[in-house]
Amino acid sequence: MAKYKRVILKLSGEALAGEQGFGIDNGVLKSIAEQIKEVRDIGVEVAIVVGGGNIWRGATASHKGMERATADYMGMLATTINSLALQDALESIGVVTRVQTAIEMRQIAEPYIRRRAINHLSKGRVVIFAAGTGNPYFSTDTTAALRAAEIGAETILLAKGKVDGVYDSDPLTNPDAKKFDELTYIEVLKRGLGVMDSTATSLCMDNNIPLIVFALSEKGNIKKAVMGEKIGTIIRGDKND
Template sequence: MSKGYRRVILKLSGEALAGEQGAGIAHEMLASVARQVREMRSLGVEVALVVGGGNIWRGIAGSSQGMDRATADYMGMLATVINALALQDALEQYEVQTRVLSAIEMRQIAEPYIRRRAIRHMEKGRVVIFAAGTGNPYFSTDTTAALRAAEIEADVILMAKRVDGVYDSDPLKNPEAKKFDRLTYIDVLNLGLGVMDSTAASLCMDNDIPLIVFNLNLNGNILKAVKGETIGTYIGRD
C-alpha cells in the first residue's frame, strides 16, 4: 500500500452529511469535511469528491413504493447536486477553490462534466465535486466514484462512512460483528459485504483502484487515510 497519495477521490455518502440528525445537511459535518479537504490540499494532494444524495432522497426507496425507477433515480441525482452545492459553499468559506461538475447539464449552477476539464481543474489546485451521479438511472454514486476514479486516474477512493470499516454484519445492529482490516475485491463480491454495489466493485477490480473505508465522524480520519496511515479497511488486489 502506498504511503500517501497524489490524486484521490473522496466518496461521501449523503447519510454521512446528515450527521447525527439522520436527514438533511448537518452544517458541522460540512465544516469538518471542508477543513480536512483544505488540509489535504495543503499537502499538495489533488482532490475530487463524489457525494451521494441519501440524506435527501433515495431512488431505490422511491421505486420500492411504486415510482418509476428511472424517475426515482433522476430525483436522487438532483439530490446529489444539492449536496454538492452545499459542499462547494463550505469549502469556499475555507478559501478552497472549488468547481462542481454535473453529469446532468444545469449551466446556471454547475459546469458540465468533461473529463479533461476536471483533470485541468485539479492540476490547477481546485477541488472538483462530481454531481448528478453518472447522469444515468440504475447506477449508484458508488459506481460514479469508481468510474470517475478510473477516468481521472485517481490513486485511491476514500470511502467515508458512518462506521470505522467493513464488517461481516452491521455493527450498528450487531455488537458481535467482526471488522476486516484488509479485503480483496473478490472478497467484497463473494461475501456480499455491502461496501459498494457489484458494478462499482467490478470497476475498481478491473482498473486496480484500491479503496479505504473509514469513519467520517472521527475528525482527522480523512487526513490519516490520504497519508496512507493504517485506518479502517483497505480493499485491493492482494
C-alpha cells in the first residue's frame, strides 16, 4: 500500500528535454507518463507542476536585460506548452488528465480553481498545474509548495534529471560531494543548499509538507517514493516528524 494518498510531483522543464538539452524529448515524455500511470493505478492521487526551463528561462532573460515581469510571463507560457505535452502523453496511455492554468486560457485548459482541482483528483484524474502562480517573480518551486498546501498534498516529489538527492556541493562537478539522506528545512536554509528557492522552502516548512528529492532518470523511482521506500533525500520540518 502506498504511504502517500495525494502528492504533488514537481518536474523541471529540463527533465523533459532529456539528453538534447532543449525542447521536449518524446522518449522521456513517454517514460514519465508511464511512471505517473504506475502510481495512479495503485490509487495515488497525482497533481503535477512542471517548469519551463527547456523552452524559456525568465530569470536568465531578465539578467540579459529583458523586463523581469515580461520574461516571467513568457516562462509561464513555456510551462503551459510542457503541461499540454504531458497531458497528451498521459491520455495516450489511458490516464484521464486535466490541465489547469493560473492565467486564463479557455481554449486550451481550465482556469485554476482549487475545489475543482480537488474534485478531479478524488475522481482519479491527474491534474497538471500550468503557468506558475500567475504572477511574475515567483518560481514553479513556489507554485508546487503553494498548490500542495492548497490541495492538501501529503508530500512534494521533487524529481531531478540526473542528481539522485541533495548534496553538500554539486556532485556533477565534485566527485567528493556528500549526499544527505535526511535534512530539515532549517538546515536547507542555513546551509544555502538551493534545493528550492527560499520562498518555496519557507512555504513547505510553514505548512509541514515533506519534500522528497530523487532522480527521475531511474525508472520506477516515482513509485518507490510514494511507497515510502528510502530513496534520494527527504526534507521535513523536523527529523523526528
